[in-house]
Structures are given as structure tokens and as C-alpha cells.
Amino acid sequence: MISGKKIVSSMILATLLGGALYANCDVNKGHNKGDKTHFSKDKFHKKSENGHFFGIFKELNLTSEQNEKIKKIIEDSRKDNKSINEAFTKDSFDKDKYSKIVSEKRDNMLKSQAEVLEKSYAILTPKQKEQLKVLLDLKAEKK
Template sequence: MTKRTKILTALVLSTTLATSAFASCGNKGECNMNKSHKMMKKHMGHKKAHNSIFSTLKKLNLTDTQKQEVKKIMMESKKTTPLSEAFSKTSFDKEKYIKIMSEKRENMIKSKALKIEKIYALLDEKQKEQFKMLLDLKNEKRQQKGMNFDKNCNGRG
């Protein structure tokens, strides 16, 4: 083989390998993104705990009316003061922006508690018992996995 043939063969081979590696992962490097996303989900298990109440609701046998009411409550809770109020055509009101963001942070827990209270009121007695049981089971599983969220370990076992 001549030097030119060797170079051409190496170029074709490397291009083929690179293309097949890219094709196996999908476009835009999804393979690496999926791996890092899975790792992030694994290490951030506390995010699931944050939404455990709302994910538990999906496991209850809610009637169509209850589902509509839950959706209505969730949509109402999303209404907040828009950040655009801090902007005008020619200026930016820093104090108004700070006020909106501070209120948003302060009201987050209150609004979540209010949302839970309204949804819980929609449930019948049997659903309330089932809801409590499912939450207890989730908490028990979390403790068995070593994800005990107390002030000392913050879910690290």
C-alpha cells in the first residue's frame, strides 16, 4: 500500500467509526446527556420527595370531577405577579423587581400548603386514608434507602 492509500483508508475508517458512534447515541450527543441526566436524577433524589404529595395524588382513584377541580386549583396557584411589571418601555424598576421576587420566594410554602389544603378537601374519607397510607409507604421506602431527610444528614444516609 502506498502512503496515500494508507492515509485515505485511515480517514475513511475514522469517519465511519465517528459516524457510527454518533448514530448510536442519537443526534446532538444525547447519549452523554442521558447518562449525565440519569446521574443527576440519582444524586438528586430529594427532588422526588419534594413532589411526593402531588405524585401520590395520581395514584388515587379520583373521579373526573375531582381531577378537573385539582387541575383548576393547580392552574390558580400558578398565577403570580409577572416580572414584566418591573419593566417599562424605557426603564427598569429594580425595587419593584426585588419586591416581586421576594414575595414569590416567601409565598412559595404558603401557596403550596394552600394548594394541598384545597386538594385534600376534595378527597372523600376513603381517598384520604389511602393518601395517608401511600405517603407513609413512600416515607418508609425513603428511610430504607437511607434517604432520611433530617437536619443532620440532608438525605445522605
């Protein structure tokens, strides 16, 4: 017969493991990892320190029209991105194709980011542009 201590120990272990698995699952898609969040299809989220530049745009009190325009700019910039999934088939993996796709993504990333920033900056009002400069200067001072 199983002793009471073993049953209690098993229940505690199961509870701890269940809690750990739940905490590690993708329920919040990584959005509560400290201060860092990401751009989603619906909203701009702040990402701290060395994160995405667009988090600072949230502090500019953008109008809903500006938000929509910037969202569209970002979505359009992502349309041409190849997926690494193209390197996989049902039963094989093409290492050369994968390397080529990753290399192209890396090469195009900075150019694409610069274009997105340029187009997004053009949408800002003069007051927002001034505020952006102040925020960037403050951020630079903190580093």
C-alpha cells in the first residue's frame, strides 16, 4: 500500500510541475517578460532599452489615423520577407536555401528599417517630430 507521505509528495510534485509548465507555455506569447514587449498586428508596444525604435512612437500621442498609417507601412515592409519555412519540405531540409534566406533577411533588415522609419517620420506633425527628438536625446543620456 502507498503511504500517505508518498501520495502527498506526488501531489505536491504534480502541482509544481503543472505550475511550471503553465508559466512556460505560450499563453501570453511572451508579452510579460519583464518590461519588453513587441509590435503586434493590433498595437505598438514599448520595448525597453536596446529594443525596437517604434516603442518610442507610442509616447508621441499618435492619432488613430497615424497609428493605422504606420501599421500599414510596417506590414507592407514585411510582405516581401521570405520565410525560413521555404527551406523545409515534408521530409527534407535544404541547408543552402535556409542559409540564403537568412542571409538575405539580414542584409535587407537595416535597409527596410530605415525605409520604415523614414516613411513613419514623414507622418508625424512638426510638434511630434520635436518631441521625438527630445525623447531620443533623453534615451541617449540614460545610456
